[in-house]
Amino acid sequence: xxxxxxxxxxxxxxxxxxxxxxxxxxxxxxxxxxxxxxxxxxxxxxxxxxxxxxxxxxxxxxxxxxxxxxxxxxxxxxxxxxxxxxxxxxxxxxxxxxxxxxxxxxx
Amino acid sequence: xxxxxxxxxxxxxxxxxxxxxxxxxxxxxxxxxxxxxxxxxxxxxxxxxxxxxxxxxxxxxxxxxxxxxxxxxxxxxxxxxxxxxxxxxxxxxxxxxxxxxxxxxxxxxxxxxxxxx
Numbered sequence: 001x002x003x004x005x006x007x008x009x010x011x012x013x014x015x016x017x018x019x020x021x022x023x024x025x026x027x028x029x030x031x032x033x034x035x036x037x038x039x040x041x042x043x044x045x046x047x048x049x050x051x052x053x054x055x056x057x058x059x060x061x062x063x064x065x066x067x068x069x070x071x072x073x074x075x076x077x078x079x080x081x082x083x084x085x086x087x088x089x090x091x092x093x094x095x096x097x098x099x100x101x102x103x104x105x106x107x
Numbered sequence: 108x109x110x111x112x113x114x115x116x117x118x119x120x121x122x123x124x125x126x127x128x129x130x131x132x133x134x135x136x137x138x139x140x141x142x143x144x145x146x147x148x149x150x151x152x153x154x155x156x157x158x159x160x161x162x163x164x165x166x167x168x169x170x171x172x173x174x175x176x177x178x179x180x181x182x183x184x185x186x187x188x189x190x191x192x193x194x195x196x197x198x199x200x201x202x203x204x205x206x207x208x209x210x211x212x213x214x215x216x217x218x219x220x221x222x223x224x
Binding site: 050095 | 153
């Protein structure tokens with residue numbers, strides 16, 4: 001199975017800061033990585049597909065990059081509504097896997 | 108508007124069975140792969156099963172393979188998850204999700220399954 005390692009586990013920031021969240025794959029997966037946001041007591045929401053492709057309705061401050069084994073979700077100027085848990089998911093293998101998540105919290 | 112509504116959750120004893128359902132609307136159900144994803148309390152997301160558009164192909168992780176069966180009824184726009192030989196570690200919120208090109212683009216609100224004696 002392809003293992004995804006997200007770091008850091010928790011990121012404490014103040015609104016207005018820009019942040020980068022990391023997702024590292026245990027083997028090369030091209031750009032087959034997708035990012036989700038899960039707010040407290042809500043269902044996950046798709047943010048970015050295939051490493052860097054934007055999703056309709058998602059604010060432009062969210063962007064993704066990377067290929068191979070190293071991927072990054074960037075949030076430009078964090079807003080209060082962004083404090084959530086972020087997960088990456090790989091689809092290089094038909095046996096999908098998720099990372100353990102990064103919690104973005106208010107400093 | 109895409110809607111996915113899960114049902115069938117509840118409290119069940121270890122070793123027993125339970126069947127979840129997901130009613131889909133707002134899109135052509137038969138055109139999409141569908142999936143189940145679960146989340147144990149205070150834990151991360153775990154993919155549980157995927158089914159092809161016709162139902163002829165299914166995929167499972169080792170953690171549920173042989174115990175869980177995903178199925179669909181395209182005429183009813185419904186997705187199902189038959190869960191047998193349930194274990195305490197199957198306790199989770201189960202989400203029905205539409206599969207885009209190998210990503211989950213829409214999610215239901217989730218249904219809770221508790222496995223306990």
